[in-house]
Structures are given as C-alpha cells and as structure tokens.
Amino acid sequence: MNREKLKTAKRIVIKIGTSSLILANGKINLKNIDELAFMLSSLQHEGYEIILVTSGAIGVGLNVLGLDKRPAEMAQQQALAAIGQVELMSLYKHTFARYQQKISQLLLTNDVIEFPESRKNASDALNATLSLGIIPIINENDAVSVDEMDHKTKFGDNDRLGAIVTTLSDADLLIMLSDIDGLYDKNPTIFDDASLIETVSEITDHLMKAAGGAGSRFGTGGMTSKLEAAKLIFGANKQMVLTNGARIWEIRDILEAKKKGTYFGQ
C-alpha cells in the first residue's frame, strides 16, 4: 500500500531543521520561512491540522549576536537559545500573519513528556490550540534542558522531538524537512554516485551505517538522528516522509502520494 495512506492524512507534523532556516553564511533563510508559512497556512485554511516542530533557536541566536560558532560554555549556549527563540518566533509571527494565520508556541522538555500528568497537559494544550484553528510551533526548551545525572530533560535533537510530537498529538504523518532530498544509500555530499531511497519499511543496521557522520554546521542531528526518529515512527505505527526544505511546495505532491523524498512506512 505504501504511499497511498498519505492521501488520507489530516493531522500533520512538519519538522524543519536548522539547515533549512539558516543560510550557509549564517543569515536567516527568509525564502524558506516565507514558503513554509505560505504552505502551512494554506493547508490549515483547507482543513488540515498542522503542527510545526522547528529548530533554529541556536542558529538564529548566533545570527542575532553576530557569532559564527556556538560558544563552548553551556550557560552561554542556553542564553543563545533563549535569545534566538524570541527572534525565531517573531519571524514566524510576522510571516504567518501575512497569510492570515495565527500561531502559538510550545516549548517542551523530555521530562515533561515522560511524566504522565505533564504529558497529558502538553497533549491537551496541543489539541485545544488546533481546535482554535491555530498552528502550534514547538521547539525544545533549550534554555533549561541540560542533562543532569539523574534527570533527563533533553530530547537529544529535534528529529526525535518531531517523532515524539507525532505520537503525542496522534498525528497521521511526520514530514521532515532537511537540506537534502531524502535518504540516500550513502552520504551524497561525499559520494557522487549515491542514489535516493524511495521507500523504507524497516530501519536496518545497514541503513544506519549509510547514514553515518555529522550533520550541518548549526544543527545537531545529521541523518542518523532522522533514522532514530523513523524508528520511533515505525514503533508507533505512523508514517514519515523525509524531503528537502528548499522545495516546500512539494508538500502538496507528498500529500497526493507522489514519489517525492523518502517514504518511511509500511
């Protein structure tokens, strides 16, 4: 059956990575943010329920402060995320407003999701926001989520957060926007003969090896973390499409079950 199920998706989580929000020169990728706001607002107006999981707090924070790399000290990184998150949401607010779409912000930590009462609170807030016709925008609360010995507050990365939000909200689909067209049989930024994998129905050790190596300059995940997120998606019997954040209009094709990006599902 594979992609046919995409045609019936109604509640959709979109995860956008830092590499799609920040240009290589450290400036904000206004084109992608504008296209994202247009696409998500249009879909919401047409009756889809849309949740955006965004990275970029640190990347935007670096831009605000005119820095070109993360500071080493943890408290400085926390400050950077706190500064960048405000600016990121301000960008989203103004851009979505251009398309008559209201947004909200939800900042999560791993412990909130693992503790049943607060997990329910997060899910209630999400459902109530969606029923008001608003697009919730979610990020990790990077200013406070620092791992301590006995208390795991960090999700690890936003690919994992995207998968967790998909299960938390019982969404039908996770669309993961990255700086690459999908999953390849080897890293295409290193190997010219890498070929795109259209469908993945299981995360094997072989695939994990093909995805090895670090990601982009300001992000954290890389392809390995996208496959770890896909494992959570399979475990929850959900589906995911990994595609390029530089061609946001292809979300339409994805929802029509056309062969774009890599489809993770049975």
Ligand SMILES: Nc1ncnc2c1ncn2[C@@H]1O[C@H](COP(=O)(O)OP(=O)(O)O)[C@@H](O)[C@H]1O
């Ligand atoms: N097998 C693979 N297929 C696709 N990309 C890969 C693969 N192995 C490693 N990568 C790298 O993963 C990167 C995407 O991860 P990342 O830069 O963290 O994106 P994002 O910021 O969107 O989360 C690609 O640009 C590529 O360099």
Ligand SMILES: N[C@@H](CCC(=O)OP(=O)(O)O)C(=O)O
């Ligand atoms: N929460 C962090 C992003 C962490 C992350 O996983 O980044 P990415 O690999 O770009 O999705 C931030 O907003 O900067």
